[in-house]
Each structure stands twice: as structure tokens, then as C-alpha cells.
Amino acid sequence: MGLFTEAFVASLVLGAVVAGVPLLLGGLGEQLSEKAGVLNIGLEGMMLIGAYAGFVLAYETGSAASGFLAGAAGGMAVAALMAVLCVRLGLNQIVIGIALTLGAEGITALLHNVRFATTYPRLDAPETLAIPVLSRIPVVGPALFDRPAIVYLAVLLVGIMIYVYRCTYLGIALQAAGDRPAALDAAGVDVVGTRTVAVLCTGLFAGLAGAFMSIVASGVFVPFMTHGNGFIGIVLAMLARGRPLRVLGGALLFGVCLSLTTALQVAGVDVPTDVIQMLPFATVMLVLVVAGRRASLPPALGSSYERGAR
Amino acid sequence: MNVERTTRSAAWARAALFALGPVAVALLAGALLLLAMGVDPLAYYGYVAGRGLLSPSGLQATLTRMGPLLLIAASLIVAFRAGIWNLGGDGQFLLAAVSAAAAAPALAAHAPVWLVLPACLVLGAAVAALWSLLPALLRAFQGINEIITTLMMTFLGVSLANVLIKLVFRDPATTVPQTRTLPVADRLPRLFDTTVSSGLLIGLVAVVAVHLVMTRTAFGLKLRTVGANPGAALHAGLPVPMLTVVVFGISAALAGLAGAVDVLGTQGNVRADWNPAYSLTVVPLVFLARFNGFGTIAFVFLFSVLSIGGESAARRLGVPGYFSLVIVAILLVVLGLAEYLDQRRQRKGED
Numbered sequence: 001m002g003l004f005t006e007a008f009v010a011s012l013v014l015g016a017v018v019a020g021v022p023l024l025l026g027g028l029g030e031q032l033s034e035k036a037g038v039l040n041i042g043l044e045g046m047m048l049i050g051a052y053a054g055f056v057l058a059y060e061t062g063s064a065a066s067g068f069l070a071g072a073a074g075g076m077a078v079a080a081l082m083a084v085l086c087v088r089l090g091l092n093q094i095v096i097g098i099a100l101t102l103g104a105e106g107i108t109a110l111l112h113n114v115r116f117a118t119t120y121p122r123l124d125a126p127e128t129l130a131i132p133v134l135s136r137i138p139v140v141g142p143a144l145f146d147r148p149a150i151v152y153l154a155v156l157l158v159g160i161m162i163y164v165y166r167c168t169y170l171g172i173a174l175q176a177a178g179d180r181p182a183a184l185d186a187a188g189v190d191v192v193g194t195r196t197v198a199v200l201c202t203g204l205f206a207g208l209a210g211a212f213m214s215i216v217a218s219g220v221f222v223p224f225m226t227h228g229n230g231f232i233g234i235v236l237a238m239l240a241r242g243r244p245l246r247v248l249g250g251a252l253l254f255g256v257c258l259s260l261t262t263a264l265q266v267a268g269v270d271v272p273t274d275v276i277q278m279l280p281f282a283t284v285m286l287v288l289v290v291a292g293r294r295a296s297l298p299p300a301l302g303s304s305y306e307r308g309a310r
Numbered sequence: 311m312n313v314e315r316t317t318r319s320a321a322w323a324r325a326a327l328f329a330l331g332p333v334a335v336a337l338l339a340g341a342l343l344l345l346a347m348g349v350d351p352l353a354y355y356g357y358v359a360g361r362g363l364l365s366p367s368g369l370q371a372t373l374t375r376m377g378p379l380l381l382i383a384a385s386l387i388v389a390f391r392a393g394i395w396n397l398g399g400d401g402q403f404l405l406a407a408v409s410a411a412a413a414a415p416a417l418a419a420h421a422p423v424w425l426v427l428p429a430c431l432v433l434g435a436a437v438a439a440l441w442s443l444l445p446a447l448l449r450a451f452q453g454i455n456e457i458i459t460t461l462m463m464t465f466l467g468v469s470l471a472n473v474l475i476k477l478v479f480r481d482p483a484t485t486v487p488q489t490r491t492l493p494v495a496d497r498l499p500r501l502f503d504t505t506v507s508s509g510l511l512i513g514l515v516a517v518v519a520v521h522l523v524m525t526r527t528a529f530g531l532k533l534r535t536v537g538a539n540p541g542a543a544l545h546a547g548l549p550v551p552m553l554t555v556v557v558f559g560i561s562a563a564l565a566g567l568a569g570a571v572d573v574l575g576t577q578g579n580v581r582a583d584w585n586p587a588y589s590l591t592v593v594p595l596v597f598l599a600r601f602n603g604f605g606t607i608a609f610v611f612l613f614s615v616l617s618i619g620g621e622s623a624a625r626r627l628g629v630p631g632y633f634s635l636v637i638v639a640i641l642l643v644v645l646g647l648a649e650y651l652d653q654r655r656q657r658k659g660e661d
Contacts (some may be wrong), residue, residue, distance in 0.1 A: 091646040094395065098590065102638030114347055136379075199605050214486050223632070224647035228465060274472040281466045285444065288454055 006138075008267040009253025014143035015259020018254060020227075021154050022047070022209040024251035026233025027240065030163055030206030031247055034237055035157070035165070036198035037178035037300040042082050044230025045104030046206035047213070050075040052108040054122070054211025055221040058114075064126035067215045068208060078104060081155060085197040087192055091306030093180045101230070109223035116221065122279040123219040148216055150208070157205075162279020173241075174198055178298030181305040188190055191305045237283060254280040332648055333612070334599070336641040343636060349629055357627060362619025370505045372574055375614040377509025378403075380520060381568035384516040384605045387397070389561040391524050391601050394449070394554065395539030398460030399465025399565040399589025402441050404580075406566030408471045408489065411580040412479040414573070414635030415490040421495050428659045431512075431570045438566020440558045441467055448556030451553035456558075468585055474615045475582045487582040498575035507575035514607065521603025533557060565589065594642045614636065 019160025033040040040046075042274050053074030078100055085091045126141055126148045135145035165171040176184040177194045183190050215227070216219045232254060240246035257280035318542060341351035359366045382399055389396040412428040417426045445459035481490040498508050525531035536543040536553050544550050568588065595613055599605030616634045624631045 016622065033544070061361040085643065085646060089647070089650050091650060092597075095642055096646060098593055099639045099642035102591070102594065102635045102642075106635030106637075106639060110343075110347065110630060111634070112634065113630045187478065206391065231461050231465075235461060238455060238458050272473060272476060274469040278469040278473075279467050281462045281469075284462050285466070288448060288452075289444070 005267060008263050010142065010264045013140045013254065015141060015262050016255035017147060017151060017253075019258040020251040020255025021151055021219070022213050022229050023233055023254050024154050025205045025209035025212065026230055027236035027247040028230070028244060029155055029197070029202035029209070029250055030234050030237035031242065031244065032198050032205070032238060033202040033243055034298060034301055035178050035194045036174045037181060037298050037303070037305070038082075038195055038199055038202075039093045039097070039302045040082065040202055041094050041198065041234065042078065042100030042104075042203070042226070043097075043206050043233050044226055045097075045101035046075040046078045046203050047210035047226045047230045047233075048104045048108050048224075049078050049103075049208030050207030051214040051225055052111060052210075052221055055240070058123055058211075058215050058242055059121055062124075064123075064148065064215050067123075068211050069253040069295055071211025071215075072204045072207040074203070075210060076203040077201020079200050079206070082203070083196045086198060086304065087195045093302055093304070105207070105224055108221075112221055112223050117178075120220060123215060125219065133239070137192075144196035147271060148293060150212055150216065154208075154212075155248070158244045158248045164210050165242070165244070165256060170197075175298075177305075185305070185307060195305070206233075209233070219305055222304065235249050239287070253283065257283065263282055315529030322611065328645075328648060328652070332472050332641055334467040336637050339640045339644075340637045343633075344629065347629065349627060351562070352625060354623060354629060358616060358619030359621050360619070361447035363615075367505070368618060368622070372611070372618045373504075373506045373612040374611055375515040375618055376573040377507055377511075378593055379595075379610045379614060380510075380513030380517050380607065381571060382588050383596050383610055384513070384603075385561045385564035385568070385599050386589075386596045387517070387524065387603060387606065388533070388594060389557060389656060390536045390596065391431070391530075391537055392533040392553070392557040393540065393554045394557050394561070395396075395457045395458055396442070396460050396558065396561045396565075397444065397447075397589070398445065398464040398467070398562075398594070399592075400585065400587050401464035401471075402438035402562045402565040403569040403572075403589060404455050404471040404585060405467045405569070406438040407569030407577075408474050408479065408580050410434040410570035411489040411573045411577075412474070413559040414492045414496070418496045426496065427498060427574055430574055433525040434570025434573075435563035435566045436543060438569065439505050441566075442558045443555075446555045446635060450554040464589075471580070472582050475580060481579070481615040486573045489556065489646050491579040492574065494578070494610040497578060498571065501622070507571075509571035509575040512567070512571055516567070517603045517607055521606075524601075591638065594638050598641060598645055 026047060029046075030040055030043050050071035054067040054071030055083060057070035060062050061067070082096060082100060085096045086093045128146050128153070129149045131145040131152075135141050138143070165175070173184060173189050173194045176187075176189070177191050177198070181191045184194070209229070213225060218225065236247050236250040236254070239250060257276070260279065261271070261276040264271050264276070323563055337355070341355070344351040344354050356377070362372050363369055380544075382403065385399060386396070410433060413428060414430045417429065421429075441463060445456050445463055446452040448459050448651065449456045475489055476487045479489045480487050483490075491601055498617075500506060501510065526532065532543075532548055533553060534559075535546065536548060536550055540550055543553075572586075577584075591613070592610070595609040596606055598609050613634070616637060620631045620634045623629055
């Protein structure tokens with residue numbers, strides 16, 4: 001049991017939270033879009049713009065909160081573009097999604113190059129919000145309950161999404177927009193409007209996820225820093241099949257795997273980073289092979305809705 | 311007959327307009343971006359064209375770059391036309407590259423070059439095809455969405471390639487982890503008296519062959535039917551699961567061939583953490599050409615000029631190579647819009 005020292009467990013839990021929150025936010029966002037029938041391959045791009053916008057504002061104003069607002073706005077701006085092109089005009093969602101990701105990668109790298117390439121400024125660690133009592137649990141308390149407020153917000157969002165999907169009119173409309181848009185239209189609800197709301201919220205979540213990566217997780221902006229996290233978010237959403245709690249579980253699982261490297265180094269075990277990095281993906285493939293059920297994605301996923309079209 | 315000729319030439323003119331119009335708009339938008347960055351767009355484009363197209367060494371580098379890109383394009387055309395979203399090209403590419411890079415120097419010591427190179431190309435293709443087997447089977451027999459599985463396998467493949475380089479095939483003579491370097495004399499032959507790798511020929515042959523198979527043969531028709539309407543294909547008695555596995559195999563083998571060609575023709579070895587991520591950049595090009603092989607060749611050429619020219623412009627004018635990503639992104643959006651406007655115009659004509 002020499003491996004499971006306090007330092008190891010603490011750094012594992014902390015790492016899982018830091019790596020898991022962007023995945024949770026991104027996954028919840030993607031889930032919302034997919035529910036409404038929009039496959040959002042541009043998630044990575046929305047996260048990256050959120051990361052850059054968040055970093056710039058947090059750097060300029062010195063306030064992490066305004067950074068998060070800017071990140072959310074940045075993600076929503078990309079999402080607005082996606083909503084116009086894919087939901088209003090009905091262009092191919094996969095093509096536009098890839099275009100948005102490539103464009104966001106290029107633009108943020110260029111902007112970073114113009115402004116920060118020589119200085120590489122670093123942000124101060126954001127203020128944390130300690131939850132009374134809980135944060136004093138030995139070993140894992142500080143890692144779980146003495147975090148920036150955004151972490152609690154992300155977890156709270158899981159509950160909010162469950163409530164929205166189960167108990168609200170909007171949740172039913174979202175579900176119908178993905179399952180049978182024509183029926184929703186016949187019921188007098190605006191399909192395009194419903195999907196637009198979904199895509200914009202996805203942008204908001206993804207922007208927050210990106211801002212979390214630059215403001216909280218690393219404190220710097222580096223080109224291409226989202227590093228496939230958006231794509232993992234897409235996978236989480238697809239595996240979770242519409243259940244927000246499963247996104248939370250998946251994000252934690254991936255987070256633990258991603259943070260295992262640092263934690264093992266703390267414990268003095270030298271395992272190649274690349275082997276550890278394979279763990280979460282290998283886990284997903286294993287789950288798919290073993291569980292092997294037919295993925296129940298919304299029937300209208302990926303196709304645009306046009307009234308009266310056959 | 312005269313009428314037929316006019317409509318045909320009109321169709322060609324329309325196709326050309328549709329291909330070139332978005333390119334012009336994208337370059338224009340790129341020019342505005344350059345202006346915003348304080349760079350003279352004319353100087354930049356001039357420099358890119360000069361370095362990527364007009365100088366002999368630049369043109370040769372551009373043509374060499376085209377080889378692997380064309381093979382990736384061929385890989386994507388097969389998959390996309392058959393309705394399969396193989397987004398795992400990067401993992402397939404890298405694993406094939408690493409296997410070819412590991413095998414070639416080892417074999418070159420014992421066998422003649424004309425035997426080693428084809429063997430390594432086949433090895434790369436086979437490794438990549440094998441890497442796609444799991445997503446293929448899951449899609450064919452469990453109906454699991456291949457976008458998830460191929461992306462997962464690509465992340466896995468990139469890490470596995472690094473593990474192989476660092477732990478298994480590492481060249482003990484170098485400090486940086488990389489595979490043993492294939493001597494220049496043992497690489498893929500160059501074309502005539504130029505520095506252009508014969509990978510270009512392999513790429514061109516692959517794209518044209520894929521185009522012809524998909525559009526002119528019964529096999530291609532079967533695959534396109536599966537892509538257009540899997541339900542109908544099943545109803546028509548086509549062995550859909552079998553065809554799905556075959557498409558994955560061909561698509562991945564071509565992506566693997568791209569990796570092997572890049573290593574055996576240009577790179578000579580694979581360094582740890584090397585990942586050119588060609589696959590995701592070629593996806594838009596294939597879409598721009600609407601899965602047409604010849605159109606793809608044109609767009610791949612254009613992109614190669616931009617990226618080779620852009621790489622030297624990055625050093626000279628201080629505009630990073632990321633700029634070409636932005637151009638491709640704008641190009642995609644503009645093309646999508648052009649297509650939308652055209653459809654709306656046609657529908658108005660029908661009413």
C-alpha cells in the first residue's frame with residue numbers, strides 16, 4: 001500500500017478535478033446540442049476561443065470572473081456562427097464544425113503570436129472558495145472543497161440540466177427537436193429557434209470550459225491548448241446518451257486517468273506519460289466492446305430541419 | 311448537339327466558378343486579416359506564391375508535400391462516399407509511419423532497396439488497416455457510431471506511436487527520442503532530376519484510382535449506395551456489414567500508405583511527439599472538391615503551395631503558418647454559403 005500515500009491521493013483528486021471540469025462543461029454542452037439534433041464538431045474551436053478570450057480579459061482586468069464572462073461570450077460568438085450556418089441555413093454540420101475548429105485554432109494562435117508570443121504572461125491563481133466543514137476533511141477535503149467557484153458551478157450544472165431535461169417544457173422541446181423535428185413543428189414550436197438556443201448554450205458551456213483551462217488549470221494561454229479536450233467532450237456526450245450524470249461520471253474517469261501521470265510522479269513511480277495518456281481512450285473502447293449496445297443517438301442528429309422538405 | 315455543348319461548357323464554367331469563387335473570397339478575407347495584423351497582404355501573398363510555387367526548390371517541396379496529402383485525401387474519399395466518417399486518419403498515419411520507420415533501416419541492411427521499400431509500404435498500409443479493425447467491427451456489427459471510435463483510436467494511436475518510438479524502436483545513437491534514420495540513398499526514388507519524391511506519383515495514382523473505382527465500377531456503386539441509404543442497401547441484398555469493414559480497411563490502408571510514403575520519401579525517421587495532423591486539414595479539402603478526385607488534386611496542390619510558402623513566410627515575414635488554417639476555414643464556410651445560395655436560386659427557378 002506504499003503507493004497510496006496522502007500526497008498521491010491528494011494530487012490525484014486535485015488533478016482529476018482540474019482535468020475533469022473542462023470535460024464536464026464541454027460534455028454537458030455537447031449533450032445539449034446533440035439532444036436537439038445538432039452534432040457539434042466545433043466544440044474544440046468554441047473551447048479554444050473561450051480559452052483565449054477568457055485569458056485576455058482575466059489578464060487585462062486581473063479578475064477571473066470577468067475572464068469567465070469573456071470566455072462564455074467568446075464561445076457563444078462561435079456558436080452563433082454555427083447556429084446561423086448549420087441551423088438557419090442548414091449547411092453540413094460536420095464540415096462547418098471542422099471549419100470552426102480549424103479557424104479557431106488558427107485565429108487564436110495568430111492573436112497569441114501578435115500579442116503574447118514574446119512575453120508569455122502568467123495569471124495569478126484564482127481565488128478559491130472554501131466550503132465550511134467539508135474543506136477540512138483530511139487529504140481530499142482541500143482538493144475537492146477548496147476550489148474556485150466555477151468548479152462548484154460546473155457540478156451544479158449537472159443537476160440543473162437533469163431538471164431542465166426532465167421537468168421543463170424546454171427540455172421536452174429540445175428532445176423533440178432531436179427525435180422528431182417535424183412533430184415539434186406540427187405542435188407549433190419553432191424547431192430552428194429551439195435548436196438555436198441549444199447551440200448557443202453549448203457555446204456558453206464550451207467557452208466556460210476553455211476559460212477554465214486557461215484561467216484556472218494552467219494560468220497561461222498556449223496555442224492549441226485545448227489539445228483534443230473538445231473531442232473528448234463530444235465522445236463523453238455520445239457515450240452518456242442524454243444523461244447528464246453519466247457525463248459527470250465520464251469526466252471524472254477521464255480526469256483521473258489524465259491526472260494519474262502527475263500523481264504517480266509525486267509518488268515516485270516513473271511510468272511513461274504516453275502509456276498513461278492511453279488509459280482513458282482504452283477505457284472507452286473497452287466499455288464500447290463490452291457493453292456493445294446500439295448507441296441510441298437522436299434520430300435527427302446531424303440533419304438540418306427544413307419545413308416541408310421530404 | 312450545339313445546345314448540348316453549350317450546356318456542358320456552361321456546367322463546366324459553373325463548376326469552375328464554384329471552385330474558384332470561394333478561393334478568391336477566402337484569399338480576400340485573409341488579406342483583411344493580414345492588414346489587421348499590420349502585414350502587407352500583397353507582399354505576403356507574393357512571397358508565398360514565390361516560395362511555394364515559382365521558385366524551383368519551393369515548387370519541388372510543394373509537389374513532395376502533395377504525396378502524403380493526396381493519399382490521405384484518397385483515404386477520406388473512399389470512406390466519405392460510403393457514408394463512413396473515418397476521422398481517425400492521424401492515428402492510422404502515425405502508426406504506419408512508425409512501423410515503416412522501424413522496419414526500413416533494419417531491413418535495408420539485409421535486402422535490396424527495391425524489395426525493402428514496397429515491403430515497408432505494404433507494412434504501413436497493413437498496420438493502419440489493422441488499427442481500423444476495431445471501429446470497423448463495432449460499426450458493422452454493433453452499430454456504434456464510428457466518429458467516436460475512430461477519434462478514440464486516433465488518440466490511442468498517437469500515444470502508442472510515441473510509446474513505440476521512446477521504448478521499442480528508439481535509436482540508441484541519438485539523445486532526442488527518434489527511430490533510426492533511413493539513409494537518403496535507400497529512400498523512395500526521386501522523380502527525374504528533381505528533389506520531388508515519387509510519393510507524389512503514388513498519391514496521384516491513388517486518388518485517380520479511388521475516383522474511378524467509386525464513380526465507374528459496380529463495387530463503387532455498391533459502396534455509394536451503402537453511403538446514401540444503408541437501409542435501402544440492406545433491402546437490395548447488399549452485404550452492408552461486410553462492405554463497411556472493407557471500406558474501413560481500404561480507407562485506413564490508404565492513410566497508412568500516406569504515413570509510410572512520408573517517412574520513406576521525406577522524413578527518413580520519426581521523432582517522438584511528431585504529429586503533422588494532416589488528416590483533419592485534408593478533410594475540408596476533400597469536402598471543397600465534393601469528393602471528386604480531380605478537384606481534390608487541385609485543392610491539395612493549392613493547400614501545399616499555401617503551407618510550403620507559408621512556412622518560409624513565417625520565418626521571413628513573421629506571419630505564423632497558422633494563417634493557412636484560417637484560410638481553409640474561411641474557404642469551407644464560403645463554399646457552404648455558395649452552395650446554399652445556389653440551391654435556393656435553383657429552387658426559385660423551379661417554382
